[in-house]
Amino acid sequence: MAAARVPLWAICVLRVALATVYFQEEFLDGERWRNRWVHSTNDSQFGHFRLSSGNFYGHKEKDKGLQTTQNSRFYAISARFKPFSNKGKTLIIQYTVKHEQKMDCGGGYIKLFPADVDQKNLNGKSQYYIMFGPDICGFDIKTVHVILHFKNQYHANKKSIRCKVDSFTHLYTLVLRPDLTYEVKIDGQSIESGSIEYDWQLTSLKKMEKASAEAEGWDQAAKDKSQDWEKHFLDASASKPSDWKGELDGDWQAAMLQKPPYQDGLKPEGIDKDVWLHQKMKNSYLTEYDLSEFENIGAVGLELWQVRSGTIFDNFLITDDEEYAENFGKATWGETKGPEKEMDAIQAKEEVKKAQEEDEDDMLMGRFSGRENSFKGFHRRNEF
Numbered sequence: 125m126a127a128a129r130v131p132l133w134a135i136c137v138l139r140v141a142l143a144t145v146y147f148q149e150e151f152l153d154g155e156r157w158r159n160r161w162v163h164s165t166n167d168s169q170f171g172h173f174r175l176s177s178g179n180f181y182g183h184k185e186k187d188k189g190l191q192t193t194q195n196s197r198f199y200a201i202s203a204r205f206k207p208f209s210n211k212g213k214t215l216i217i218q219y220t221v222k223h224e225q226k227m228d229c230g231g232g233y234i235k236l237f238p239a240d241v242d243q244k245n246l247n248g249k250s251q252y253y254i255m256f257g258p259d260i261c262g263f264d265i266k267t268v269h270v271i272l273h274f275k276n277q278y279h280a281n282k283k284s285i286r287c288k289v290d291s292f293t294h295l296y297t298l299v300l301r302p303d304l305t306y307e308v309k310i311d312g313q314s315i316e317s318g319s320i321e322y323d324w325q326l327t328s329l330k331k332m333e334k335a336s337a338e339a340e341g342w343d344q345a346a347k348d349k350s351q352d353w354e355k356h357f358l359d360a361s362a363s364k365p366s367d368w369k370g371e372l373d374g375d376w377q378a379a380m381l382q383k384p385p386y387q388d389g390l391k392p393e394g395i396d397k398d399v400w401l402h403q404k405m406k407n408s409y410l411t412e413y414d415l416s417e418f419e420n421i422g423a424v425g426l427e428l429w430q431v432r433s434g435t436i437f438d439n440f441l442i443t444d445d446e447e448y449a450e451n452f453g454k455a456t457w458g459e460t461k462g463p464e465k466e467m468d469a470i471q472a473k474e475e476v477k478k479a480q481e482e483d484e485d486d487m488l489m490g491r492f493s494g495r496e497n498s499f500k501g502f503h504r505r506n507e508f
Contacts, residue, residue: 143445144213147205147424150439150456151175151188161190164200164246164427171197171433173426178224178436180467182460187293189220189438192430200246202425205442207239209419215300216449217256217424218441220457222293225434232287232428232435233257233269236442239422246427253418256298258287268308268315270298272324273418279324285316293436293464295457299446300416311461312453320416 151157157175164170171194181187192199221232235252242250255271255278268285271278285308288294297309300320307317426437439456443449 143443143448144208145441145443145448146208146421147203147440147442148452149203149441150186151190152185157190161201161203162243162246164202164244166200166245166247167198169197171199171430173199173201176436178222178434180224180464180471182293182463182467186456187436187438187460187464189222189436190426191436192433195433196431197433198248198427198429200425200427202237202241202243202246202423202427203440204239204243204423207420207422209417210300210421210444211417211419212302213444214302214446215416215418216297216441216443216446217254218295218297218439218443218449218453219257219437220293220295220439221258222291222436222438223260223289223434224291224436225432226291227260227289227430227435228432229261230428230430230432230435231257231259232437233259234437234440235425235427236418236421237423237425238418239420241423241425243423243425246425248427250427252427253421254298257296258294260287260289268296268310270306270308272320274324281316281323282325283316283318283323292468293438293457293461295439295453297449297453299449302416304416306416312450312458 149157149160155175161173163172171192173190174193175188176191177184177187177189178191190201217234217236219234223232233255234257236254236256237250237252241252251273253273255269257269258267259269260266266287266289268287270281270285273279288310295309295311297307297312299307299309301307304320305317306320306323307314309315421442424440424442439452441449441452443452
């Protein structure tokens with residue numbers, strides 16, 4: 125009997141049910157976003173955000189996001205959510221950014237903060253877990269930052285990841301997996317991936333810790349094993365002498381029948397070093413140096429500098445499900461990217477047409493002015 129086919133909608137519902145969405149923001153409820161996002165008051169000169177879809181867009185309402193509004197300013201704003209740990213889980217950070225002003229110098233990245241971050245005093249010195257997204261300045265800096273906080277230091281990905289530099293909306297996605305792999309996507313396409321261990325240049329640090337822990341652990345195991353091994357060679361028929369005084373003579377031990385084959389640091393039988401190290405170390409140094417795990421994630425924010433304002437941030441998502449993130453990206457950015465480019469093209473044509481008409485008007489005015497001057501000159505010449 126053939127198995128019944130499961131409808132596609134049921135699979136989609138199941139996928140959504142299995143995904144954990146820690147934070148999702150599309151700014152679809154107008155000015156109510158101000159109840160969720162907190163402007164930092166750490167500096168009175170911080171720039172302000174407004175809700176806007178910009179001068180061109182794919183959908184006037186769906187494309188509304190947080191837009192920077194003042195030139196040459198620092199910005200600091202954040203939103204809280206229920207704290208969580210991604211230990212043993214995949215972590216996906218995703219959002220859209222649009223440099224409508226054609227960014228010359230400034231950040232378009234976001235930061236993930238610990239739950240105890242002081243939102244009202246958020247500033248450049250506030251500790252964060254992850255910094256991810258584009259940064260542009262002049263001709264040299266056009267990069268995607270992926271910076272992770274680890275052991276009270278910030279570590280940047282050693283690979284150069286180029287960001288988008290045009291004025292359209294782009295979808296940025298960072299995936300950190302529990303197997304210590306990562307992936308960076310732009311517009312749904314993978315542009316960089318690899319090992320967190322190697323691409324953040326912590327391999328040497330891990331090797332040092334591993335060697336130290338290995339030596340210490342193995343020495344102790346060898347010592348314990350040697351003691352157990354020597355017990356097999358003690359004279360079981362021997363008994364403690366009647367005149368043995370523990371206070372003076374110490375603990376009594378039976379004489380050995382023969383010298384055991386274990387000596388001078390040789391490995392005791394019955395223990396496999398590689399197996400023991402794997403079991404002993406997998407829950408110590410590997411976990412300690414796992415850059416993809418953060419215990420108390422509780423806020424997301426924008427803390428950046430911009431020379432020329434106008435950037436729009438939208439469609440924030442923090443989840444543990446890669447498929448959910450992919451579908452969310454398609455349902456938001458994927459639906460409006462085409463119409464956005466169409467509107468921009470229409471506006472560009474209208475601007476060209478308007479410029480041509482103005483040039484033609486200027487030429488006509490110039491000709492008329494020239495004829496008028498010639499007519500006046502003719503009359504002057506006839507006057508003489």
